[in-house]
Amino acid sequence: MSEATKRCPYCHEEILEAARKCKHCGEWLEDPPETTSTGTGTGSLSSNPETLVRDAMSPEYNIEKELGRGGMAIVYKAVQESLGREVALKVLPQGMTHDRKMLERFHREAQSAAQLNHPHIVTIFDEGELNGVHYMAMEYLEGRDLHEIVQEKGPVSPEQAVSLIAPMAEALGYAHNQGTVHRDVKSSNVMVTDVGRPVLMDFGIAYAGSDARLTQTGTVLGTPEYMSPEQARGNDVDARGDLYSLGVVLYESITGKLPHTGGHPMSVVYKVLHESYTPPRQIDDSIPAWLEQVIAKLLKKDPNDRYQTGQEAAEALHSEDPGEEVEVPSPSSGDGTADAEEQVSMDAGGGQGEPAQTQVYRPEEGEAEPSPAAMSETATATEEEQEAMTPSPSTEDGASEGPQRQRLHIVRSLEGNADWVNAVSFSPDGQYALSGAPNNTIKLWEVVTGREIQTFEGLTEQPISVALSPDGDRLVSETSDGIVRLWDVDSGDTVRTFEENSEAVLGATFSPDGQHVLSGGGASGTLHLWDVDTGDLVRRFDENNEAIFSVTFSPNGEYVLSGSGQSGTLKLWDVETGSVVRTFDEGDWDSTYVFSVAFSPNGEYALSGSDDMTARLWDVDSGKLLRTFEGHSGLVIAVAFSPDGQYVLSGSSDMTVQLWKVEDGNLGYVFEGDAEGVNAIAFSPDGRYVLSGSKDDDVKLWTP
Template sequence: MSEEARKRCPYCHEEIMAAARKCKHCGEWLEDPPTTSTTGSFANPETMVSEALSEQYEIERELGRGGMAIVYKGVQRNLGRAVALKVLPQGMTHDKKLLERFHREAKSAAMLSHPHIVTIFDEGETKGVHYMAMEYLTGRDLHEIVQESGPVDPGEAVGLIAPIASALGYAHRNDTVHRDVKSSNVMVTDTGRPVLMDFGIAYASSESRLTQTGTVLGTPEYMSPEQARGNEVDARSDLYSLGVVLYEAVTGRLPHTGGHPMSVVYKVLHESYTPPRQLNPDIPEWMEQVIAKCLLKDADERYQTGEELAEALESEDPGEAVPIPTASSGDGPATGPVELGDDGNGQPSKTQVFRNEGDGAPEAPAAQDGDVATDTMPSDDDPQTSTAEPDAATQRQRLRIVRSLEGSADWVNAVTFSPDGQYALSGGGQDNIKLWEVVTGNEVQVFNDLESQPISMALSPDGEQLVSQSSSGGIQLWDVASGDLVRTLAEGSEAVLATTFSPDGKHVLSGNGNDGSLCLWETATGKEAVAFDDHMEAIFSLTFSADGRYVLSGSGQSGKLSLWDASSGAMIRTFEQGDWEATYVFSVAFSPDGKYALSGSDDMAARLWDVESGRLLRSFKGHSGLVIAVAFSPDGQFALSGSSDMKVRLWNVDTGQLSYVFDGDAAGVNAIAFSPDGRYILSGSKDSNVHLWTP
């Protein structure tokens, strides 16, 4: 199966879905935005900025866009001085907390005067435009240099990193912690001067994107372990991040990477990394020691000040020796997983979350509280059970809620993301469905006049249509942009409690009548296209395989999990084996590659199945309530389960290990969904809220 097409936002350069109309990272529209009563119409950003700042500055051209700001080259009129104007996008100016931090930290950063810290001349707000004026520099950032030219010579790296370490030391003495030190924030001017950028917006950008609770998570690959845990950070966290920058500069790679943000966070917390000299033999031993000391998990064991790190680099003396980690043992806890390099073909190897036993790895901890963990897929006749309690040895970290999308008056029965990940939808009380903007948490659209409370919904692959299933059995098709009802596909289909779109968006799969019959409807006409074989019992859950060949359904009477041929409507097989004792299959999911099926049921377990053979591969046990919702991560490496026990759990598909517990829902979890890029998770629960989570 081919991966979803992706592209880079032309403004902030973050990766987004190819079909995205608006960047979920910087909030900028990639085409003319829709005009609605909530969002209104947007003027051309550059024209708006130019007009608002015209008395003080002349805007010459746009220089680029970062994750949370637009940068223009301008001229300060009264001094005739070239400046770089950093402006918050209009899509973020409604966030009062972000604005407060932006201006407060800008003023704090303006107090810093150091040759290797960008100088801030002015900051303020004019006619709704929030800006920061700073010295205009020409050059390239260090990340761009490494990407284009490969690793930097170790001697040159000292000349770039030591001044930044000194600059951080100066900032720390002045009570300013950067919190987002990374190679793209180190500008190397045309004259070779390294300058640390983005003082003053690091806090603001992080808060907007990742938290509203005071916990700041920067860029995962550069985060210190204490920052990854959400703990209070100090100067030593910045020095850890600078150690990552040094590692990247001299090896051309990052210490910790992964296709999934949660995997990266876990690696930062628990894994070792490939020693730099294994990647680049030209790196001197003393520099490898410096890097190792910067990257120690314990902040007390690292360099304590920027000046100390600068001195170690300039004198080529790392100080007291520290152990150099290997690919099979790290400086974290003995239970940490093996650090993986590439697969021998220059490609990153598959992400793993937990250490495999053997191969020289430290002994894994004994199972506790009934935990059973397997390292490989079970044999054909040996399905495995994986169980874990919150306090078990395999439990690593509890994730926190980024924000709650409030406003539902009753249970939230369904949640989903738009195909580009910019929006979230929730269906619950008041007989309506709400559309939210993920970056801001703002309500954008409301779909009213549903026949009754929504219990299931899905977005078309292009994000332009919504199908809903009401508790009364009505199946309705909606226009997303306007919120208007397009047509009603069926009425009184109370025995089928789910509906979804085919992968090509041409059909809607749902019930027809009150006997549990499945039907494919043409999206364009509303006509019945395919009637599935008689099922004659309630169906609680439905999903399509990504290639559109198969349909998976979960029964609400016999506990059957059934596989159907989507083109003919014929049943192919039922999945029944082993400890399968369920009566209700509340939720089902296909893995992205279509190889596996996932089910959640009333016997407090989620199960992984082989689609081709119908064999039960493993059971994920540990919930103390009904498993009402399941989902796969976009890369297929993780399985997600949500339960009436108020917990959402993330499991490693390959090993069955419990990776994370999402602990924060005040009532049972009815629905869960991964964002298309795997960065966020939505949960809908009986506490009337939709919760957005991230590592």
């Protein structure tokens, strides 16, 4: 079952219910604690951020009140003292001012938008830095954004939608002619003033043609639900990408829904690239057919098939004529309304607001169960998929020789880590990341800024396993000399040592309730279950006579999964009795080492990574092999499930991390940012980010 979530009151991004600080905008949701450090000297936090901004801006601007917050900025209503003019003052939060690229983006927004003079584009009056505060002053508008209007009142009429979206198309056409692409067109960036004038806001990740180096190929910015396929792939985006996003806004305006949604950003991006959507008239048959065709043309996956300019799109809306007959997706191909298979998946997820639990190969009665298929057998791409991914070289008969690849986006590198990072982990709320670090230490990082928060010192050897307790208060680590330690996160102090001779078990982890730690015991490959509070040994798992490379608990805490060396054995253990329930074996199992294991979020499936360059998906109840993920050219050292169970990750000594879709085995992405073999990977709890650790001195944080 997935963890409860909430919305950040400042930037409105989804975060975990337990979060004390938003990992997207960096704002504290309650009084921040005093920050301590063992050997890092991070010091205490500054005073109230609004007071700091008000004092810094007082010579030129008098701040009256806060208007709102987004993922990148805070907006205040203020008065420009020299002119007595009301302005909307957009300020970069202090927590982000250390990030050079963030500053470049912030000031690029002002510089891009300041070059534009159009009645439907917000006017920028001033920008700069004053007493350490980076700001821009813009036209103050009274009104509400289109997303709020649709959320509160429901879909707007087709006539009203045209009156709002056609001016946006004209504004984009004008901006494009000036050499500026918006790159973040969405309904919350369309302000509707109290007199009904639509205004395009926030050129926050726009770029001017004269300085396009700030937006590089391979960088994915924006909001996944509104991204064009080319932007989702990390390619350069031109005017037609903005028009795709405008089509999403138009679709949302008249249906109250988005064409593509999902449990987490990776799911959304996959749908944008590969799937269709529910036609608007299937949702509301009063929508004119011509308007449905205009939307269909705007939402074409190939940019060459869309309107090529904003003026063309505006003309189609004004004339109520798409300009040509446009094929609309068939009702059965949409993903806005769940089909039977998707509904089963959503039901398994526990209801609205929770990520769907993956349902793999559950045939109807009398239907043959699909045989496990390797990537090489199932990855024949459709035309849309060919557009979405760079194909591998083909053989003479047209079959793919290898997996199709797509480059992903590195958000940041957490630098100063160990020469060989064998262990990475996220905190339960996703705000922090753990990794092995130099000089036999462990570092705790803030995800939103990449800032080092805490250093855990006193280890005798390199850390090979790290994990945070479910409440985030304790840390368990294992080092290469077999010592398992429990740490207090706030102080950075060691609480106790569980085991000093567990070289034969290369991992330690918390039970889902946080009351126990599982680790090795001695040199025989025996597992030990420890009481966290007392340090007492609770149970031994004895039915193993070889090294264990990886261990994990089932989500409900009833079982343990372990992967062994020498025989390449994958075992399921009963926690209550300490006995083996099942040994997974398909008969053609030819691996010698099972380097990594994982449970699906619903506990129905097990995942293993082996030295035969494959990852395998297993049914836990039957022990049957369901699918083999093939595509690596090296050892599969790390594996992980996405939080909604729809995707799996595999990290390899071939220096790549690959993301696969569980239900069909298709390879969605290949991340090639690591310079050495990938030894550790981890999904953030909301599925937005992935950590990868390798032998290249840093940990990569990345996202599609």
